[in-house]
Amino acid sequence: MTDIAASMRTRTRTLASDTYRAIWRWHFYAGLIAVPFLILLAVTGSLYLFRDEIDRTVFAHRTVVEAQTSAPLPPSELVARAQAALPGATLSAFRDPGGPTGSARIGMRTGAGTIYAYVNPYTGEVLGTVAKSEEFNEVVRKLHSLEYVGAYANRVIEAIAGFAVILVVSGLYLWWPRRQTGGIVSVRGTPSKRVFWRDTHAVTGAFAGVLIAFLALSGLPWSSVWGGQLTQIATATGTGYPAALWDNVPTSGEHAEHAMETVGWTMESSPMPMSHGSAKEPIGLDRAVAVARDKGMAPRFEVTPPADGTGVYTAAVFPDELAKARTIHIDQYTGEPIVDIGYADYGSLAKLTELGINIHMGQEFGLANQLLMLATCVAIILSSVAALVMWLKRRPAGRMGVPPYPTSRRVYGALWGMAVVFGVLFPLSGLLILAMVAVDILVIRNVPPLRRAFA
Known part of the structure; x- marks a missing residue:
């Protein structure tokens, strides 16, 4: 009985060690791919959190008047x-x-x-002009989404967002206390030692992990594949924009995301209404703005003029206080609101998604929200830099320094299973994970030169 118990303990320790090695190796590969993008997202995201403050200070010459x-x-x-x-x-x-x-x-x-x-x-003086593509916050936004790289770069960001969640989950597993005396809530050693950077990476990631995952998830609604599926779900379940408001309204084939200068996530896929009083003279911009003000729209609302004789004036605002978000489509001939929709009218999924987006952008809870998201961005940068330094200090000369393979293949079944689960939750990330694990197991492991290089 003693021999059987000892054997079971040995097998349990071996399985635990193999699982740790497998997840460590997976965490390493995911981090190696994601870290440059995460640093870019954190830096540009930090700037975008304070876009209004930047406008009112750096660019006060054109945004502020007496x-x-x-x-x-x-x-x-x-x-x-x-x-x-x-x-x-x-x-x-x-x-x-x-x-x-x-x-x-x-x-x-x-x-x-x-x-x-x-x-x-007050005076009509033109204080300055700038191309939209060169406006500072627009440049930051495009860098944040990799829009400068091309239309499909958005999918890279989507895959990296999924990787961020994977890194948090696998990182928490690796950080979990296992009888070590440090690296849980404290940092050991000095910057000259690898353990200092290992602990900095682990402790920072562990304590900021939930917020990092939140940033990743709340940014996904804007993505092409994951966000597109979320929009379809909201539309199919009636939990997005209230489609019933358009039941008795003639609509064009155009959607808000193409017709409006600024539009929120929920309203992107909503149809554009049509004006129906073409025998009359158009009301003009002044009247449209006055209608929006009379309806109590929050300050800094934006009015988009009709594109043609059947179009509408659209007044929209997406302010810091989400409850005041509102969109009004105004008949260009009668001046009557055709559709008037606010946050309170959104479906449950749309409300939850918009709340996540608003917090993600540092808007909902004022300065506290901005500082919390800034701290999360700083944590991403610190943890990423610490991971790079830790790897460089650990990496043998001429080799990648990848964590070792498990001694047993038994853990790979569970690893493939986890990859499939993440693949279902995050399709683009899942495809990249499957490719990563397949290359590691089927190619690197079986080609001696690659096996040595990645040792």
Whole structure:
């Protein structure tokens, strides 16, 4: 009986060791692929959290004006001043100043793309113009989504977001206390030693892990595959935008994401209504803006003009306080709201998703939200840099320094099973994982030169 018990303990320890090795190797490969992207996402995300503050300080020369006692000029006059500065341009969107010291931002459509003109609402002076593609926050946003790389780069970010969740889950397993005396809540050694960087990586990742996973998951609704599936689910279950509001409204074949300058996730796939009073004269921008104000829209709402004779004026705002998010489609001939929808009208899945997005962007709970998300971004950068330094200190000369293979193949069944589960939850990440595990097991393990290089 003693021999049997000892044998069982040995097998249990061996299985635990093999499982640890397998997950460590998987964690290493996932990190090696994801770390450069995670650092980019964290740096650009940190900047985007403070986009309004950056606008009001670095770019105050065009976004901030001196409050005056006189009434602001009509929106149409401000647009005319912008058109005078940009001959031949047409209006794409008018953003309300939002306060006594804010400038009006007027989007102007030109042959070279959209240009933002910032106009003093009291004097009509054009304070500055900048191409939308060159506006600072737009550049940061495009870097964050890898839009500069190409249309399919969004899928790379989606795969990396899934990897971030995998790294958190596998990292927590590796961090879990196993009789070690440090590296759980404290950092051992000094920066000259590998253990210092190992503990920095582990402790930072463990304590920020839930928030890192939240950032990854709350960013996925904007992705192509995962986000597209979420939109389909919301539409099919009636938990997205309230489609019933369009039941008695004539609609065009265009959706909001293509017709509006700025649109939230929930409203992207909603159809654009059509105006139905073409025998009358259009109401014009001034009346459309006045309707939006009379309806109590939150400051800094944006009005998109109709694209043609059947289109509508659309006033939309997606403010820091999610409860005030609102979209109103206004008949361009009668001035009557055709569809008026706010956050309270969204379905349950849309409400949850929008809340996650708002927190992700540092908007919902003011400065505390911004600082919490900033701390999470800093944790991502710190943990990633610590992982790289730890690897470089551990890596043998001329080799990759990959964690060792398990001594037994028994754990690979469970590993494949985990890969399949993650593949179902995160399709693009799952495909990359399956490819990664297959190459490791079927190629690297069986080709001696590769096996030595990756040792």
